[in-house]
Amino acid sequence: MHESKLKKLRNGVQQNLVNLKIIYLWGSRDLIEVPDLSKAERLEVIFLYKCVSLCQLHVHSKSLRRLFAEGCSSLKEFSVTSEEIKELNLAGTTICALQPSIWPKITFLSLKDCNNLKFIGNNIVHLSSLEILDLSRTNISSLLELPPSLQLLMAINCTSLESDFTQQLVLKHMLQSHIPYIHQQYLDNPAYNDDHAYFLFLGDHVTKRLWDLYSRQFNNYSLSSKI
Template sequence: MISLDLSSTAIRALSSSMLSCPKLENFDLSDGKFIETFNLHSRSLRTLNLDGCSSLKEILVASEKMTSLDLSRTAIHALSSSMLSCSKLENFDLSDCKFIETFNLHSGSLRTLNLNGCSSLKEISVASEKMISLDLSGTAIHALSSSMLSCPKLEIFDLSDCKFIERFNLHSRSLRTLNLNGCSSLKEITVASEKMTSLNLSGTAICALSSSMLSCPKLEIFDVSDCKFIESFNLPLRSLRILYLDGCSSLKEISVTAGEMMGIFLSGCKLIESLNLHSKSLKELHLGGFSFVEEISVASEKITKLKFSSATIPSLSLSIGHPLSLEVLDLSGSNIESFPANIKNLSMLKELSLRGCRELVSLPELPPSLRKLCLRDCRKLMSLPEELPPSLIVLELDYCKLMSLPEELPPNLDIYTLEFGGVFKTAGKIPMLRGFTLNKRRTSS
């Protein structure tokens, strides 16, 4: 026998004397709710799964070949080298072991260690020459230092939702991904890594960021969303591709220059007054919730999607360098009143969304490339341009109080809605439409 599955059984105890399976490699006892002690010595066992053995408090495992051990959701209080003799162990899962307060492990083989959700864990010491992934998310750890972690090949480090960490200092040559999302007490950070590509500081209490705090020359994805205390962002991150600043409600100034930047997300940054972004490769920009912004300047040769929703922009000066590449323009929820006539020159524009723009009074001639036009809940809009783009296939007019429609509608229109709008008349013929909805009180001729 090489595989034995006793998961979800009512077994209360197991020992080597109860099992005579000299070639057993895979043993599954997951969700054995009544097992309180486990003692096993094996020369052949490679994987042992005790996940969900919620009564398990004591364990003794010895195996020369074991590579994977899962003790997640058990009632184990402590672990020591004398309890585990698995010289080739590579993957160790202790997630959601709520009673472990300290953890001390030195291993020459361990590659992944998962302590996610060990909410009582306060002290840790880990040493492994081969470890590449360490998950300490949701633990009660207060501080970390290089002396506590000796993992020279660590690539992925997750400390998300560690609510008690106030300072973080890490220098690594191998780390690629660091997650500090939700570390709500974290105020000071110093990170240096030659290989880091992803850094998540969202939801922390950090007040400022500077070049001296971050030395990550290959950083590509940086998440600082919901950092409520940051007032300015100005970092020379040349390799940055994606930047998240959503919900940074104190942010007033931002300056980003990154040659490889592809996307910036700034929704909910209410205090920003001006925005200057320069990146030759920027493709996607999300803005919204601005109250005081007066000028936006975007210089990009490749921008294809601009989302600017829920903002107060009656006299916004919007400057987009090389706008001809723009494919999606979303101004939903803003109080924009009108568009410049040169919008028709956006020759690549395929989607224009103006949902909830209740101050919008008129629309100029639209680009012929437009395929989707969303005007839902534009309550002051009384009419459409005399001619709609011939390529238009989606038209949303719900809750609009239009008094008339163009004489001719695009021949390929597939979706067309006019829920709860005003009474209108059209001299032209309404084409065959899929999904056409018309309130019975309306008339057409």
């Protein structure tokens, strides 16, 4: 139902959706409500891109794997309960906070352009499968810890984040989680080149002090690995 004129998808709990796997309402600008989908036991994907009239979204599904709500510019209230969720895109919404539920399999989370977002729950560190996190152009003021599985962090133009502290956090994460892995890959294969584990720092540069610290710590690690 691409670019439909729908405002609602029926009312109440949906009893006859047991075979439904995909909801595709891309560009349905008049949509104001998504019903209770808890009975859609095989639902895997929901596309709600640019459903600009949607103000709240609460999805409870045991089988949901991918949810795309990018560009839902009126979306303020949000929750998703699914232990199977792997990809979640809330870019361009107006959510104010995110408290990650139990999302043990999530690998991709985009909060880009969520201008009202100032806080991410501390339990984000427990998202043990998260590989990509995009916080670009949000007003998040602090990051306390990062999941050890994280490979790509984007925090472009996050002007509320304190640059030096954030760079120290990312550096610590790189040293603890990625450099041992990269180092081992290099020992196994001297031609190895890792194009996946990297970070985009806020601002336009890495401070010299942080770069010196990174270089020193990396050299210490490399030396200790050879002993």
